Each structure stands twice: as structure tokens, then as C-alpha cells.
Amino acid sequence: MKKxxxxxxxxxxxxxxxxxxxxxxxxxxxxRDKLPYTFLMSEKTIEEALERLTQKYLNFHFxxxxxxxxxxxNIDEATCEAIYFTQFPYSSGFNRLGTPTNLFDxxxxxxxxxxxxxxxxxxxxxxxxx
Numbered sequence: 089m090k091k092x093x094x095x096x097x098x099x100x101x102x103x104x105x106x107x108x109x110x111x112x113x114x115x116x117x118x119x120r121d122k123l124p125y126t127f128l129m130s131e132k133t134i135e136e137a138l139e140r141l142t143q144k145y146l147n148f149h150f151x152x153x154x155x156x157x158x159x160x161x162n163i164d165e166a167t168c169e170a171i172y173f174t175q176f177p178y179s180s181g182f183n184r185l186g187t188p189t190n191l192f193d194x195x196x197x198x199x200x201x202x203x204x205x206x207x208x209x210x211x212x213x214x215x216x217x218x
Contacts, residue, residue, distance in 0.1 A: 095126050097174065098171060099142075102177060118200075146183060
């Protein structure tokens, strides 16, 4: 059986008006309380899938963003997930779709789960503890 590949994007906006230790500094983009994602179709490349994701959710051109693979895991027998990360300076209206959510939001752990929180913490400029 051929596995489906889920491509998830962790998009974090950092606001330089706050110092590195300020809890208001970093926001992750969520859509319906989940990370933006798509499934890789056989005729699409990973780059095309990531470009499609950024066009749908962000007001930044894909080529401007530094997008890196930060995780890969099996979700179940039929699906695996590649997790990509990008971080960029906060600007009003950076998102086309979704909701910027502060990394210290009280229910972020419930929305995303430990795996994504640990991944975000390892890759943001500001480490955080919930």
C-alpha cells in the first residue's frame, strides 16, 4: 500500500518590538486550531506543496521564506508527515488565512499537542516553557 504524505507547516512570526524574553514575541499560525497542512499528491513536488501552502496562508512570497524540514514521522499505517518550519518578522496582516496564536496561549498545548510544541520550541528564536 502506498502511503499518503502530509506536509505540515509551522509558520512563526517574531515581533522585534518585544525583547527576546517577552512572552508576546512569537506567534504561530493556526487554522481551525491546527497547523496549516496539505497532502502531497503524486504529481506535485514537496516544493510545489510548500509554495501552495504559503500562498494560501501567508502574505509572503515562498522564495523569500527560509523553509526547512524539521521533522518526519509515521502518523498511521497509511500516512506519514513531513513537518516544515519557517520563521519571519511579524508584520500586521502577515496571514491570508488562519489565526496568529501566541506561543504562550493557555490552550496551545491542548490544540497542538506535545510533539508540535517541542518542535516549535527547538526551532524558534525564543525557547519557551508551558
